[in-house]
Amino acid sequence: MKILFKITSRLLGEVKANLERAHPFAAERVGFLLCRPGLLREDGVVVLSHRLHNVADEDYVDDPSVGAMMGPDAIRKALQVAYNEQASMFHVHLHSHKGKPRFSRIDEKESAKFVPDFWNVRPDLPHGAIVFSNDSAYGKCWIPGQRSPEEISQFAFVGVPMRKI
Amino acid sequence: MKSAHHSELRLDRQSFLGEESDLVLRRSRVGIVGLGGGGSHIAQQLGHLGVGEFVLIDPDIVEDTNLNRLVGATQQDVANRASKVSVAERVIGGVNPSAQIWTGTSQWQMCAAALRSCDVIFGCVDSISEREQLETAARRYVIPYLDLGMDVHCVGDGFVVGGQVALSMPEGPCLRCMGIVDDRSLALEAQKYGAAGGRPQVVWPNGVLAALAVGLFVQLITPWAKIQDLPILLEYDGNAQTVLPSNKLAYLKEHLCKHFADLSSVGDPFWKPLEAWKRMAGG
Numbered sequence: 001m002k003i004l005f006k007i008t009s010r011l012l013g014e015v016k017a018n019l020e021r022a023h024p025f026a027a028e029r030v031g032f033l034l035c036r037p038g039l040l041r042e043d044g045v046v047v048l049s050h051r052l053h054n055v056a057d058e059d060y061v062d063d064p065s066v067g068a069m070m071g072p073d074a075i076r077k078a079l080q081v082a083y084n085e086q087a088s089m090f091h092v093h094l095h096s097h098k099g100k101p102r103f104s105r106i107d108e109k110e111s112a113k114f115v116p117d118f119w120n121v122r123p124d125l126p127h128g129a130i131v132f133s134n135d136s137a138y139g140k141c142w143i144p145g146q147r148s149p150e151e152i153s154q155f156a157f158v159g160v161p162m163r164k165i
Numbered sequence: 166m167k168s169a170h171h172s173e174l175r176l177d178r179q180s181f182l183g184e185e186s187d188l189v190l191r192r193s194r195v196g197i198v199g200l201g202g203g204g205s206h207i208a209q210q211l212g213h214l215g216v217g218e219f220v221l222i223d224p225d226i227v228e229d230t231n232l233n234r235l236v237g238a239t240q241q242d243v244a245n246r247a248s249k250v251s252v253a254e255r256v257i258g259g260v261n262p263s264a265q266i267w268t269g270t271s272q273w274q275m276c277a278a279a280l281r282s283c284d285v286i287f288g289c290v291d292s293i294s295e296r297e298q299l300e301t302a303a304r305r306y307v308i309p310y311l312d313l314g315m316d317v318h319c320v321g322d323g324f325v326v327g328g329q330v331a332l333s334m335p336e337g338p339c340l341r342c343m344g345i346v347d348d349r350s351l352a353l354e355a356q357k358y359g360a361a362g363g364r365p366q367v368v369w370p371n372g373v374l375a376a377l378a379v380g381l382f383v384q385l386i387t388p389w390a391k392i393q394d395l396p397i398l399l400e401y402d403g404n405a406q407t408v409l410p411s412n413k414l415a416y417l418k419e420h421l422c423k424h425f426a427d428l429s430s431v432g433d434p435f436w437k438p439l440e441a442w443k444r445m446a447g448g
Contacts, residue, residue: 041276
């Protein structure tokens with residue numbers, strides 16, 4: 001199945017600017033992109049991001065063993081947003097390097113735990129997790145009805161210039 | 166071996182577009198809605214450029230009255246009642262046999278799902294209402310939309326040839342902001358519905374406008390000459406043979422579009438995943 005993820009250059013800039021801010025104790029920041037899906041004529045789905053939901057400073061847990069650990073309030077608030085706005089939720093964080101990023105083992109483990117929770121409030125929608133680098137991205141998408149997530153096949157950054165990865 | 170060698174050389178003279186421009190163009194998926202006077206030029210040029218994937222939509226067949234401007238169409242196509250999209254498919258395939266081409270011969274609204282995965286959509290439709298609908302569909306799936314319009318007007322004793330090319334980017338000013346679509350024009354068009362008749366059309370203004378639109382597309386996806394200012398609205402005066410940025414652009418600097426105020430209306434309006442997944446699974 002083809003999974004295409006789209007984000008405008010402006011929104012991507014906002015995401016990166018937000019995630020690059022220093023946190024009082026966490027080594028990195030995380031957030032959520034609100035998205036809506038569209039069905040493709042060919043076998044697949046396009047996920048269209050439209051707004052960033054920040055994780056508030058106080059909703060991080062002080063855990064030096066990881067870059068950022070969300071507390072229960074961070075998850076609860078994101079679930080509320082998903083419910084209120086009928087949104088597909090994609091967790092986002094940033095690896096500040098060039099080239100294709102990958103999930104760390106902790107990213108894999110943690111996202112597998114909390115992403116399917118969004119089906120408790122929005123069971124019909126795909127949800128996922130994405131890591132951006134300076135010039136690329138990698139992510140996984142949990143499709144309703146499928147047990148395992150699928151890798152996002154393609155990212156499209158819509159702006160001037162257009163970029164596809 | 167010979168054909169592979171030819172394939173490598175085919176785009177050799179346009180390597181100035183950027184180091185990986187061949188790859189970028191080959192991976193591009195472009196929608197062209199309307200394969201008549203304007204769209205046939207665009208299909209031809211994108212075929213030469215090496216665009217890899219096409220979605221071509223037009224419900225019409227080739228008629229005698231099209232042969233004055235429809236690039237690639239022949240008398241035989243008229244006799245065979247060939248579709249306009251089949252002509253474009255043949256033209257593209259003639260220079261780029263590896264291009265993947267999807268064609269639709271219904272109204273574009275009936276096969277709009279094919280456009281959702283396009284990187285850019287070219288709108289070469291006649292009516293103002295269709296242009297507005299097509300732009301709305303493009304915005305819904307966060308797709309840049311290039312709109313072409315050409316007209317011949319009778320003014321006094323003579324005829325004035327004019328047109329414009331507009332680039333409508335997601336989150337940027339739209340066709341309404343640029344004054345291409347407005348309620349008065351839509352109302353006038355609705356009054357004339359069904360009585361349009363054969364509008365005057367000629368080949369070269371379509372060619373000029375199509376070439377401008379293709380140039381903007383290349384600027385959008387390759388590093389050759391980055392677009393510096395948005396929005397883009399180019400106005401063509403066919404009698405004076407000039408193309409100039411529209412005066413309206415002065416009023417559109419820092420303009421926030423109120424018609425598509427944000428991205429909150431993106432995606433399928435009616436998301437029916439169970440049906441969708443079943444269909445995808447072939448069920």
